Amino acid sequence: MRLLIVEDSQTLAESLRATLESEGHACDHAADGAAALRFIASNAYDLLVLDWMLPGVDGLGVLRALRAAQAPTQVLMLSARDTVADRVAALDAGADDYLSKPFALDELLARVRALARRPRDGGTSLLHWQALQVDTHARRARWQGQDMQLSPKEYALLELLLRQRGKLFTRAAIFDRLYDSTSEASDKVVEVIISTLRGKLHKAGAPDPIATRRGFGYVIE
Numbered sequence: 001m002r003l004l005i006v007e008d009s010q011t012l013a014e015s016l017r018a019t020l021e022s023e024g025h026a027c028d029h030a031a032d033g034a035a036a037l038r039f040i041a042s043n044a045y046d047l048l049v050l051d052w053m054l055p056g057v058d059g060l061g062v063l064r065a066l067r068a069a070q071a072p073t074q075v076l077m078l079s080a081r082d083t084v085a086d087r088v089a090a091l092d093a094g095a096d097d098y099l100s101k102p103f104a105l106d107e108l109l110a111r112v113r114a115l116a117r118r119p120r121d122g123g124t125s126l127l128h129w130q131a132l133q134v135d136t137h138a139r140r141a142r143w144q145g146q147d148m149q150l151s152p153k154e155y156a157l158l159e160l161l162l163r164q165r166g167k168l169f170t171r172a173a174i175f176d177r178l179y180d181s182t183s184e185a186s187d188k189v190v191e192v193i194i195s196t197l198r199g200k201l202h203k204a205g206a207p208d209p210i211a212t213r214r215g216f217g218y219v220i221e
Helices: 010-022 033-042 059-068 084-093 105-117 152-163 171-178 189-203
Strands: 002-006 026-030 047-051 074-079 097-100 126-129 132-135 140-143 146-148 211-213 217-219
Touching (some): 002 033, 002 171, 026 033, 047 059, 047 105, 097 105, 140 152, 171 189
Parallel strands (some): 074 097
Antiparallel strands (some): 211 217
8 A cells, every 4th residue: 555654753754664664555754734735635645644743734634634635545543642532533534543642563553454454445355356366454365265475566566456447557657556755766667566476477377467558557457
């Protein structure tokens, strides 16, 4: 998933980023509410890890702006404010979950995984193409019931294309979903990921589900 971490503590933000990126997520960081709104206006995020107490526009303001724009982005609110009234206010404003500070990073990761398991379209957590099955709950791919050992980027790309079957993604659009805005990589890395993914599918005995539209992009029909 592509995440935006909105946290004014640089130390905590760096810790969150390192932890989430170790799980295969692409993360951007905004240190205040105004910066967060700029990121949101120019990027599509699957999840915001959003601190409430921010300089300038606070987390609740960011959350309300996000929901006013009808963005489907999920929001995990972080805050040292832990009264029932605070949690209710955040959830009523549109937060999907609430985690009180201080917290254990393992718990944050568990909550991120739980949010990722929630079908955003009301459907199942299992995605299929022929005998290929992607379990978005466990973040695993199987061909004919046998686990495929995919890298985090290979898995993320496969889930993206399967979750939106029939939608054509340009190389740049895929890159934007897999890498954060500070990445020094070129979007040509997408071709490498697709090549290694196709190699693993072939090794498992699976046909290639990814169609290349020369000059346009990639799609799973």
